[in-house]
Amino acid sequence: MNIHFDSHFKKQIITILPGEFFSTDKDVLISTLLGSCISIAIFDPENKSGGLNHFMLPTTNRIKEISSEEQGRYGNFAIELLINDMLKKGSKKENLTAKIFGGSNVL
Numbered sequence: 001m002n003i004h005f006d007s008h009f010k011k012q013i014i015t016i017l018p019g020e021f022f023s024t025d026k027d028v029l030i031s032t033l034l035g036s037c038i039s040i041a042i043f044d045p046e047n048k049s050g051g052l053n054h055f056m057l058p059t060t061n062r063i064k065e066i067s068s069e070e071q072g073r074y075g076n077f078a079i080e081l082l083i084n085d086m087l088k089k090g091s092k093k094e095n096l097t098a099k100i101f102g103g104s105n106v107l
Helices: 073-089
Strands: 002-006 011-015 019-025 028-029 038-044 049-053 097-102
Touching: 019 073, 028 049, 038 073, 049 073
Parallel strands: 011 028
Antiparallel strands: 002 011, 019 049, 038 049, 038 097
């Protein structure tokens, strides 16, 4: 994760990398750069909070062998990690809206 202040937008920008996620109720911008990866942005208009993840593969069959550091690389974990993080910060499932970005076919 990279955090910097952008003088054009006059806000902090949090840039997440593959395998990472971030959520907040602060007035910041969250960004990422996608190639063939997928990113899901989730927003709670009631709680005024949002989040973003960045994952590389939809799923893994190595459930027992996967470390917590690797979980964010796979969609089946990354989505749950982001939603649970937002719920811990006061969001409610019924208020969440999502947009999905990326996912090219590279093979």
